[in-house]
Amino acid sequence: MTHVSFEQRISTEEELRELLGYPSELVRQKVINHWDRHYREFIDLSPFILMSTANLHGECDVSPRGDSPGFALVLDDKHLVIPERPGNRRMDSLRNILSNPYIGLIFLIPGLEETLRVNGKASILRDESLLGTMGVNGRTPMVAIGIEVEECYIHCAKSLKRSRLWQAETWPDLAVLPNPA
Template identity: 60%
Template sequence: MSVPKPTCKDKIETEDELRSIIGEPSELVRKKVISYVDDHCEDFISRSPFLVISTSDASGCCDVSPRGDTPGFALVLDEKHIIIPERPGNKRIDTMRNILSNPKAGLLFLIPGLGETLRVNGKAYLVKDDILLERMAHHGKKPLVGICIEVEECFIHCAKAMKRSGLWEPEKWSEKNSLPNAAKILIDHTKIPDMTEKELNNALQEDYLTELY
């Protein structure tokens, strides 16, 4: 007997239908959201070396992008404003282009070894104020642009995803030599003629050494 293939056609169309399946959040979950950066959130951000930022353009096309640096690289300016340095990257500027057309953004701050994460939602805009950029200089190099978040929501997210994934448990990690090969993936995706996997891997490693800041 053949087994039918699963599809994504059996869709949930309304929030009421979704609630009938998922249920309602607890009182603790409902009340945990605050509208500003308090001392706890500021301390969390000061310890975080990594975040992801989610944005979308005016038509709703979404993007999520990582940002990382030494702990505290994202600065809390006051209880309503956080600024993130835009370090050198691949110049696609997906996040920044989205912000120019739709200022809504979401942040997820992570601290290695800690299961709980900090979620921040708000309005984003791009800044070029030299005083702010100088505060975020690293190795004598200041970012060309900063991403400022005007905070609307802050809340702690529970550790269930981290515990399920074993993200911070080295014994659950794959062997390094079995991990996906970025150079091979890029060669297959870009199909640039006369470029070998070895050449591209060497170029990537050189870029990591010389272009981080």
């Protein structure tokens, strides 16, 4: 295996800004701290979320969440709830939230190249009246993740355009992939 040293590191924001510059005024102004009508519609249409959390030591985790569009429930202009569906029971995100409430979300809509980015604070909820509204196939979640939004904005399409993620003709032949089992 090749040894990599990462010797030429950038260590300050000043150094980074000198090299890469600053965002435009339009980019700075697009960040808001609540759901507007467009963001609510985006969340309602999204069947897939990437959820980023970190524990008290800063060790990060990104976990996928998916269900029918609208599975993430907007409660009001500042609050969102995501049901915790049965899975592998590792509970990485949930354990992280217990020690560090900060959370980042990326909402995706198949075929749409823009994404919705959300940052906020999370808590683990077990309110039965709320959970009762989030059941699927006769199964009510035992807990949900409540998020209070601190910032949200539409992220430009450049990364999804470059990756051609939604273009089926660019997808690899899955038969050549190794078996994960």
